Amino acid sequence: MAQLLSPLPGTFYRRPSPDKPAYKNDGDKVAKGDVIGLIEVMKSFTEVKAEAAGKITFIAENEEPVMAGQPLAEIG
Amino acid sequence: MAVKVIKPGLSTTVQDLGRPGYYHIGIPLSGGMDRLALKAANLLVGNKEGAAVLEAVFMGPELQFTDDATVAVTGAELPPKVNGEARETWTSFKVKKGQTLSFDFLKKGARAYIAISGGIDVPVVLGSRSTYTLGALGGFKGRKLEAGDKLPVGKGRGAKEGRSIPEKLRRAPGMPAELRMLPGLYWHRITAEAGKHFFTDTWKVAPEADRIGYRFRGGRPLEFVPREQPFGAGSDPSNIVDACYPYGSIQVPGGTEPIVLHRDAVSGGGYFMVGTVISADMDLIGQLQPHTPARFVEVTMAQALKARRDQAKLYDKLKASL
Numbered sequence: 001m002a003q004l005l006s007p008l009p010g011t012f013y014r015r016p017s018p019d020k021p022a023y024k025n026d027g028d029k030v031a032k033g034d035v036i037g038l039i040e041v042m043k044s045f046t047e048v049k050a051e052a053a054g055k056i057t058f059i060a061e062n063e064e065p066v067m068a069g070q071p072l073a074e075i076g
Numbered sequence: 077m078a079v080k081v082i083k084p085g086l087s088t089t090v091q092d093l094g095r096p097g098y099y100h101i102g103i104p105l106s107g108g109m110d111r112l113a114l115k116a117a118n119l120l121v122g123n124k125e126g127a128a129v130l131e132a133v134f135m136g137p138e139l140q141f142t143d144d145a146t147v148a149v150t151g152a153e154l155p156p157k158v159n160g161e162a163r164e165t166w167t168s169f170k171v172k173k174g175q176t177l178s179f180d181f182l183k184k185g186a187r188a189y190i191a192i193s194g195g196i197d198v199p200v201v202l203g204s205r206s207t208y209t210l211g212a213l214g215g216f217k218g219r220k221l222e223a224g225d226k227l228p229v230g231k232g233r234g235a236k237e238g239r240s241i242p243e244k245l246r247r248a249p250g251m252p253a254e255l256r257m258l259p260g261l262y263w264h265r266i267t268a269e270a271g272k273h274f275f276t277d278t279w280k281v282a283p284e285a286d287r288i289g290y291r292f293r294g295g296r297p298l299e300f301v302p303r304e305q306p307f308g309a310g311s312d313p314s315n316i317v318d319a320c321y322p323y324g325s326i327q328v329p330g331g332t333e334p335i336v337l338h339r340d341a342v343s344g345g346g347y348f349m350v351g352t353v354i355s356a357d358m359d360l361i362g363q364l365q366p367h368t369p370a371r372f373v374e375v376t377m378a379q380a381l382k383a384r385r386d387q388a389k390l391y392d393k394l395k396a397s398l
Binding site: 005007008009010011040041042043044046065067068069 | 086087133134135181182183186283284285286365366367
């Protein structure tokens with residue numbers, strides 16, 4: 001299991017926009033480089049990408065305030 | 077000597093002590109948001125206090141050096157690494173020709189100042205090398221750094237490695253952050269009750285806070301004293317006839333979310349200002365992460381001036397420690 005850490009402090013979003021479905025759900029298979037969420041800070045959105053392939057389990061909630069280095073999900 | 081940008085970070089800009097003197101014609105101060113940290117970084121590497129450095133927010137860049145240099149990283153706890161090997165913050169270290177400077181995850185604070193011996197040698201525009209991104213003015217091509225940029229660095233011998241600022245002379249906001257503020261000309265616009273809870277409520281830094289303004293939310297909305305809006309003022313009770321916005325002034329559009337104007341702010345407009353954060357505490361704002369709790373603390377002009385003198389003394393001590 002590899003933890004995927006937030007690169008930035010800000011707000012974590014699991015969907016590309018409020019009216020769209022989540023990028024990934026618990027148990028989905030992800031490939032390295034897949035976008036799994038967004039971090040919003042300073043009016044910009046930074047994509048969070050999977051650093052490994054495997055099954056994803058989210059740790060952070062949608063719209064949760066996060067710190068840099070905080071685990072967002074586990075992939076394995 | 078140059079520094080190649082491998083990865084730019086989130087928003088890394090060239091900043092010095094800023095561009096005062098043009099605010100009345102709409103060109104903001106710019107310059108580092110945490111000036112004490114910026115000056116400390118320069119002194120550590122043997123530069124003049126106001127040399128141009130890099131301000132990196134929330135995330136560090138990755139930089140490759142084309143020549144040997146002395147480097148120091150101050151302000152936020154953004155741990156530097158040279159070719160992957162950890163270095164201390166607030167301490168000078170050497171980076172050799174061909175080596176790469178990168179950063180670990182942000183541990184504390186918001187903005188790190190990366191000083192390189194010789195200083196970042198971009199052209200001086202209106203007396204400063206600072207970047208004002210909204211106006212595409214100064215800095216490196218008037219913008220934040222991008223991968224592939226080659227930053228010119230001036231000549232400087234560089235101080236030796238291992239010079240360090242003692243921890244007690246490093247300044248960082250508390251938890252919650254306490255921002256001292258002087259009530260302003262428009263204080264009478266809000267009710268006595270609103271004036272009270274403005275100071276007692278705990279606010280939180282909004283994620284959109286940036287170099288232009290720091291927005292806070294979470295406190296109770298401010299209630300206004302009813303009046304017939306004067307000619308030239310907008311219809312919202314938070315509107316005034318257009319006025320100058322000082323650096324540090326706190327506007328509260330609609331009475332809901334206070335915004336403290338910072339180094340890249342607009343210089344005037346039509347929102348009432350509840351007061352002004354004192355100059356001694358503006359550095360602290362630059363180190364606030366999103367969602368950080370903060371309180372406003374009322375002070376008098378005499379207390380504000382004393383705080384400014386105390387800040388100058390802290391800097392004198394910092395200089396003497398090197």
